Each structure stands twice: as structure tokens, then as C-alpha cells.
Amino acid sequence: xxxxxxxxxxxxxxxxxxxxxxxxxxxxxxxxxxxxxxxxxxxxxxxxxxxxxxxxxxxxxxxxxxxxxxxxxxxxxxxxxxxxxxxxxxxxxxxxxxxxxxxxxxxxxxxxxxxxxxxxxxxxxxxxxxxxxxxxxxxxxxxxxxxxxxxxxxxxxxxxxxxxxxxxxxxxxxxxxxxxxxxxxxxxxxxxxxxxxxxxxxxxxxxxxxxxxxxxxxxxxxxxxxxxxxxxxxxxxxxxxxxxxxxxxxxxxxxxxxxxxxxxxxxxxxxxxxxxxxxxxxxxxxxxxxxxxxxxxxxxxxxxxxxxxxxxxxxxxxxxxxxxxxxxxxxxxxxxxxxxxxxxxxxxxxxxxxxxxxxxxxxxxxxxxxxxxxxxxxxxxxxxxxxxxxxxxxxxxxxxxxxxxxxxxxxxxxxxxxxxxxxxxxxxxxxxxxxxxxxxxxxxxxxxxxxxxxxxxxxxxxxxxxxxxxxxxxxxxxxxxxxxxxxxxxxxxxxxxxxxxxxxxxxxxxxxxxxxxxxxxxxxxxxxxxxxxxxxxxxxxxxxxxxxxxxxxxxxxxxxxxxxxxxxxxxxxxxxxxxxxxxxxxxxxxxxxxxxxxxxxxxxxxxxxxxxxxxxx
Numbered sequence: 001x002x003x004x005x006x007x008x009x010x011x012x013x014x015x016x017x018x019x020x021x022x023x024x025x026x027x028x029x030x031x032x033x034x035x036x037x038x039x040x041x042x043x044x045x046x047x048x049x050x051x052x053x054x055x056x057x058x059x060x061x062x063x064x065x066x067x068x069x070x071x072x073x074x075x076x077x078x079x080x081x082x083x084x085x086x087x088x089x090x091x092x093x094x095x096x097x098x099x100x101x102x103x104x105x106x107x108x109x110x111x112x113x114x115x116x117x118x119x120x121x122x123x124x125x126x127x128x129x130x131x132x133x134x135x136x137x138x139x140x141x142x143x144x145x146x147x148x149x150x151x152x153x154x155x156x157x158x159x160x161x162x163x164x165x166x167x168x169x170x171x172x173x174x175x176x177x178x179x180x181x182x183x184x185x186x187x188x189x190x191x192x193x194x195x196x197x198x199x200x201x202x203x204x205x206x207x208x209x210x211x212x213x214x215x216x217x218x219x220x221x222x223x224x225x226x227x228x229x230x231x232x233x234x235x236x237x238x239x240x241x242x243x244x245x246x247x248x249x250x251x252x253x254x255x256x257x258x259x260x261x262x263x264x265x266x267x268x269x270x271x272x273x274x275x276x277x278x279x280x281x282x283x284x285x286x287x288x289x290x291x292x293x294x295x296x297x298x299x300x301x302x303x304x305x306x307x308x309x310x311x312x313x314x315x316x317x318x319x320x321x322x323x324x325x326x327x328x329x330x331x332x333x334x335x336x337x338x339x340x341x342x343x344x345x346x347x348x349x350x351x352x353x354x355x356x357x358x359x360x361x362x363x364x365x366x367x368x369x370x371x372x373x374x375x376x377x378x379x380x381x382x383x384x385x386x387x388x389x390x391x392x393x394x395x396x397x398x399x400x401x402x403x404x405x406x407x408x409x410x411x412x413x414x415x416x417x418x419x420x421x422x423x424x425x426x427x428x429x430x431x432x433x434x435x436x437x438x439x440x441x442x443x444x445x446x447x448x449x450x451x452x453x454x455x456x457x458x459x460x461x462x463x464x465x466x467x468x469x470x471x472x473x474x475x476x477x478x479x480x481x482x483x484x485x486x487x488x489x490x491x492x493x494x495x496x497x498x499x500x501x502x503x504x505x506x507x508x509x510x511x512x513x514x515x516x517x518x519x520x521x522x523x524x525x526x527x528x529x530x531x532x533x534x535x536x537x538x539x540x541x542x543x544x545x546x547x548x549x550x551x552x553x554x555x556x557x558x559x560x561x562x563x564x565x566x567x568x569x570x571x572x573x574x575x576x577x578x579x580x581x582x583x584x585x586x587x588x589x590x591x592x593x594x595x596x597x598x599x600x601x602x603x604x605x606x607x608x609x610x611x612x613x614x615x616x617x
Contacts, residue, residue, distance in 0.1 A: 013161065015161045018164050018425070023249075024421060029041055047074070057422065096281055101170075129177070137187060159197070203249065207390070244383055244385070246389070254274070255276075283319060283360050291311060369402075388414070390421065442578055445521070450483040452477060483502065485499065498578070519545065573589070
């Protein structure tokens with residue numbers, strides 16, 4: 001097990017980690033007492049699940065009434081009296097609602113907004129997330145008060161630190177939504193100070209911390225997967241290996257690759273994180289389509305109600321039981337009187353060929369393998385071990401198929417013996433307490449849109465000659481250029497900064513009072529993208545940094561362009577910091593020819609083309 005250090009803070013603290021998943025959600029926590037080694041615990045009692053000992057997750061289900069008020073959450077939403085009341089009063093049942101928050105670049109032909117259960121009228125996905133997090137918080141507070149006493153809760157309730165996890169593929173816009181939901185849920189005040197207590201973390205990195213704390217350093221693992229420090233001879237160098245964490249969840253499958261040293265524990269990301277929209281719910285969606293085709297000619301068993309019932313039973317039983325594609329699989333949905341041999345229905349069971357059920361997994365499996373190959377190619381360190389976690393990771397068939405792929409490559413694949421579905425929440429607390437990852441890899445190229453001086457001898461410039469304009473300084477310029485600041489694949493250590501200098505030119509002094517900089521990511525194949533007008537769909541705005549330069553503007557002296565027009569100039573630097581789990585952006589400038597600089601916080605806003613009348617220096 002990981003040797004955790006005592007907490008060195010002066011005051012008692014509390015860390016809560018929320019894992020809000022597509023199908024199931026859970027909470028883990030740690031009480032931080034000065035001088036004591038933190039112990040990570042899970043919330044294991046929720047309303048309507050009190051009788052289930054050690055169940056650390058609840059279904060991510062919400063019922064809303066016709067007025068838009070949340071009426072039931074989680075396991076409560078599965079109670080018979082709640083379902084009956086929901087039908088009588090026409091409540092709206094929400095499942096898979098987290099997918100409405102998905103990053104749009106993850107959208108593929110296999111899913112669109114119409115494929116996800118719609119949100120209630122007037123409700124946004126952020127509001128649903130806020131309602132659900134508020135419920136999780138209420139359950140967590142009661143559990144901690146019942147388990148540790150109300151006195152302890154009162155001693156920490158005003159300075160709780162929150163770790164909120166999200167899929168690897170979610171970026172600035174999605175992180176902004178999570179932060180907004182946290183404030184709406186009342187977890188923290190809606191202020192910059194309140195947001196400092198919210199820490200966002202990818203599910204992949206959270207799962208790594210879980211594996212480190214529970215698997216990687218264990219004696220059992222050291223015999224088969226790694227050489228633990230105590231088994232190393234003195235003259236041996238520290239053992240460094242490549243590890244990939246596959247977090248297979250309900251909506252997404254996240255892959256994260258790290259180099260690993262255990263003496264002392266040290267982890268560095270070695271390849272860009274991968275995120276595929278092929279979690280377990282998509283196996284269920286394909287099963288629903290299969291059942292519809294198979295029973296299309298049956299008047300009795302092909303009705304929408306029966307098909308929905310069969311799909312739900314498949315999701316809870318058949319999908320998890322598949323072990324051998326040669327064996328037939330069954331969906332037990334009725335009584336012994338339900339039979340129709342023409343459609344393979346006998347004694348209330350629908351018989352399905354094992355291969356047909358296995359084929360439902362293939363798209364998800366191929367996406368995992370493709371993502372792994374990309375990380376393997378990007379890594380300079382051989383991958384020796386793969387860990388499979390997440391609720392979908394509990395599938396025997398998924399594990400069997402992945403093992404069939406990895407073992408011939410001499411790559412070990414394993415998964416926790418139990419509690420694979422609590423890896424994210426527990427690992428998120430470990431991230432806050434242990435902080436094991438020292439560097440990460442930029443998934444995309446990051447920069448900002450700008451203009452460049454027109455060069456009539458440059459082929460790319462001549463091809464865009466119709467877009468040439470004369471800037472405030474009188475110089476001819478081309479818009480829609482891309483100024484790269486941080487390039488894809490760059491390994492970034494914590495607190496490392498990346499910066500580029502830009503020159504702002506304005507027609508009036510008043511126009512220099514504020515500067516807005518859009519931070520943009522590029523997802524395309526080019527190593528160094530120069531233009532944004534050729535692959536516009538590969539660029540997306542992550543955030544806008546707004547700098548208040550009014551004090552500087554008052555000190556500016558006008559300059560004259562060659563044609564005698566007055567203009568004003570500001571030299572800035574755009575700074576990106578990517579070492580932590582969130583990208584942060586700043587703008588710096590020099591005032592009064594001194595060493596002082598302004599570093600405003602990263603603010604979120606709509607896309608504005610800051611540099612359309614500016615020039616890159």
C-alpha cells in the first residue's frame with residue numbers, strides 16, 4: 001500500500017470528492033487532522049440504500065415534476081411508490097443526462113443530442129448537475145455527521161475542499177459548467193474565493209491515484225507486475241515502467257499513460273490523455289437496436305413497452321454475465337407462460353446467440369485498443385501494465401477481450417478484485433492528499449487567433465491576398481492566423497509557464513482600456529498550425545482572458561502611421577500554465593516602464609476576435 005504522509009496543516013480540514021457519472025455516482029472523503037495520516041473513506045449509505053452495506057454508488061437518476069422541481073434522486077427514484085407517483089403526476093425521468101454536458105468535439109456519428117433523453121422544459125444540464133451535486137452533498141453531510149459526529153462537521157463545514165472529476169476529454173467550457181454548477185449547488189460561494197476551494201480533476205488521473213494507493217505498491221502486485229522498492233538490490237537503478245489506466249465508465253472510456261517510479265513514488269504523464277465516447281450505455285443502446293430488429297415481426301413482444309423492459313434487464317444482467325461468445329445468452333423478462341418459438345422466446349426468456357451479444361461490445365473494445373495504440377506510439381517508455389477500472393470494467397467479456405489483445409504483446413492487464421466502481425471518487429481524494437503526478441502532456445496545441453504582417457513573397461500570404469487589410473499602424477496585415485503558445489505533446493511540469501509576445505494596435509486611446517484574449521485549442525493533425533481559416537472545425541475557444549489595461553491606457557502616447565493617422569500600441573505577453581489539471585491563462589504587460597505587471601484571473605466569456613486589427617510582434 002502507498003505510504004501516506006501525515007497532514008501538515010495547522011487546522012482540521014475535510015476533502016470531498018464527487019464522482020458524478022453517466023450511470024452511477026459516488027462520494028469519497030478524508031478528514032484532515034494535523035499530524036495524522038489521512039484515511040480515505042467512502043459514503044456508503046444513501047436514502048433507499050441504507051440496507052445495503054458498503055454500496056458506494058447510487059444511480060445517476062433524477063425525477064422532475066411538471067414545475068421543474070427535482071422530486072427524487074438516485075436509489076429513491078427506483079422505489080415502487082416513487083415510480084407510481086411519477087407515472088400518476090407525469091414526472092420526467094432523467095438518465096444519462098451527464099452526456100448533455102459532453103465536449104462537442106467528442107460527438108460522433110453514433111450519438112447526437114436526440115439520442116440522449118431530453119432535459120425537462122426550461123432546465124439546463126448545468127442546473128441538473130447542480131441539483132444532483134446538492135443531493136450528494138446533503139447525503140454526504142448526513143453520513144459524516146452520523147459516522148463522526150455533528151461537532152466534527154461544524155468544525156470544517158466552512159472550509160471544505162472539493163475535488164470534482166470529469167472525463168479526460170472535457171476542457172475549459174465543460175470545466176466552466178462544473179464550476180458554475182458547484183456554486184449553484186451551494187457547495188461554495190459564487191466568488192473567486194469560493195472557487196479556490198473547487199479542484200477539477202480528470203477521471204484518468206483520479207483512477208491512477210486509486211491504483212497507486214490500492215494496487216501498484218501492494219505486495220501482491222510487486223510479485224507479478226512491478227518490482228517493489230524493497231525487492232530491489234542496492235546496485236539496481238529505480239524501476240521505471242509505463243502504465244496505462246483504462247477507466248471504462250458509463251458514458252466515456254478514458255485512457256491515461258504514465259511513467260512510474262516507486263522509489264520514491266513518482267509519476268509523469270507520457271502521452272496525451274485519450275477520451276472515447278463509448279462507455280457501457282452505448283452497449284445498451286446497441287442492444288436496444290438489436291432487440292427491436294429481432295422482434296420486429298412480433299405483435300406481442302415487439303411493443304415499445306416490452307422492448308424497453310428487455311433492454312433494462314439486458315443492462316442489469318445479460319450484459320454483465322457474458323463470458324463466452326460461444327454460449328447462448330438469455331434475457332429473462334416474463335413468466336413461464338411467455339413463449340414464441342419463432343422468436344426464440346421460451347419460459348419467459350429471450351434467447352440470443354452469444355456472438356450477437358459479444359458483437360455489441362466490439363465498437364467499445366476497438367475504441368479502447370485504438371486509443372491505447374496512440375498512447376503507445378506517443379510514449380518513449382514501453383508500456384508494461386494496463387489497469388482496468390470503472391463500472392464498465394466489471395464486465396467479464398470486456399476484460400476477457402482486452403486480455404486477449406494485451407497478453408500476446410507481453411503487457412499485463414489487471415483490475416481491482418472489487419470496488420472497481422469507486423476508483424474515481426477514492427482516487428480523487430488521494431490526488432488532493434498525495435499529489436503524485438509531477439508532469440502532464442498537452443493533449444492539443446494551444447494558442448490564440450491573431451493577425452500577421454502581409455508578406456507578398458509568401459505563398460500562403462498570396463493565397464489569402466483578398467483578406468489583406470491595413471491596420472491602425474498603417475501596416476498591411478492578414479487576419480485568421482494562429483499564434484501557437486503551447487504545442488501538442490509537450491511535457492509540462494507544475495508551475496512551468498509558456499508565453500508568447502503580441503503587439504496590440506488601436507485607433508483610439510479609449511479602445512486600449514481592456515484587452516480580451518481568446519485561448520484556443522487546435523485538435524487537427526498539423527504539428528504547427530499557422531492558419532485558422534483552413535481547418536476551422538479543428539479549433540475551439542476554451543476561455544477568454546480579460547485584462548483591465550485602463551491605467552496603462554491613460555499613460556499611452558499616440559504614434560503616427562506612415563499616412564499620418566494616430567494610433568496607440570500596447571505590448572503584451574499571453575501566458576499559459578498547464579502543469580495542474582486545469583489550464584490557466586494570464587496576460588502580462590509593463591506599466592510605467594517598470595517591472596510590474598498585471599496578471600488578471602482567467603475569466604470565461606464568449607468568443608471575440610481580439611487580434612483582428614492587431615499585429616504579431
